Amino acid sequence: MIAAEEKSTEIMRPDTERIKELLGSGSPSECRGVLDSVLRDMRFDDMTSLMLRLYACMDIYIAAKSFSKEIGVTDEQFSARFGSVDDIEPRLGTSGGIREFLYDILMQCMEWRADGARGSAGNTMQTALRYIEESYMNCELSLGSVAEAVGLSPSYLCMLFKKETGRNFSDHLTRVRIRRAKELLCCTNKMVYEVAYDVGFSDYRYFSQIFKKNTGMTPRQFQYSMNVTPEKEIS
Numbered sequence: 001m002i003a004a005e006e007k008s009t010e011i012m013r014p015d016t017e018r019i020k021e022l023l024g025s026g027s028p029s030e031c032r033g034v035l036d037s038v039l040r041d042m043r044f045d046d047m048t049s050l051m052l053r054l055y056a057c058m059d060i061y062i063a064a065k066s067f068s069k070e071i072g073v074t075d076e077q078f079s080a081r082f083g084s085v086d087d088i089e090p091r092l093g094t095s096g097g098i099r100e101f102l103y104d105i106l107m108q109c110m111e112w113r114a115d116g117a118r119g120s121a122g123n124t125m126q127t128a129l130r131y132i133e134e135s136y137m138n139c140e141l142s143l144g145s146v147a148e149a150v151g152l153s154p155s156y157l158c159m160l161f162k163k164e165t166g167r168n169f170s171d172h173l174t175r176v177r178i179r180r181a182k183e184l185l186c187c188t189n190k191m192v193y194e195v196a197y198d199v200g201f202s203d204y205r206y207f208s209q210i211f212k213k214n215t216g217m218t219p220r221q222f223q224y225s226m227n228v229t230p231e232k233e234i235s
Helices: 002-010 016-025 028-041 051-069 075-082 095-119 123-137 144-148 154-165 169-187 192-198 204-215 219-225
Strands: none
Touching: 016 028, 016 051, 016 095, 016 154, 028 095, 051 075, 051 095, 075 095, 123 144, 123 154, 123 169, 144 154, 144 169, 154 169, 169 192, 169 204, 169 219, 192 204, 192 219, 204 219
16 A cells, blocks of 8 residues: 555655746745745645655755756756765755745755846847848757857747746847848849848748738838849839
8 A cells, every 4th residue: 555655655756847947037026936846746745755855855856956057057056055965865855845845946046046136137238130131041959059258058048038028039140130230232233032031931931921021111122212123124
């Protein structure tokens, strides 16, 4: 009977997605409630096995460590603050002790996040924005490639982008490309398909759709409104 109970408890794992969401965009005031809810959902207080507690604790520990690494905290910094994986077991004597250990980890990660946002988010965003300005003509440019260029995970850069600019990555990239397209359409005699390729669109028909959605005019209409005649139309 005991074995059966242990087996049924073993499959209950913490909802690390909620933990990641808390760390990524939650507030410190939410930390205690989210952690308690996650532990309650997995029936943590019913676990009598030290091994099961270790598994549960490890899932949250690893999620927090992975998040901290995404925001620039080194493994050495994390281990210096909370110990290595091997240091966790001595803290598992009581349910209350484990809760406080996990709560401490989550709160520290959010503090690191806040420190990073205050200290380096501006510089990181400037680097990302500059990279986009220099690379918008590459049709393969993506959130992932920009994130790699600035040393962040795509998910964290996505969150940072929205927070710092009020727009998501795709919207900003489109704005940059359309702005440059308007300059080319206004100041050169290039054909629409040439402009499309120059600003990072591999399909000029799709470019025309996006251009009209953002300006209210097709690229050709915009050229004519600027009194520009494409080179191949000059008689």
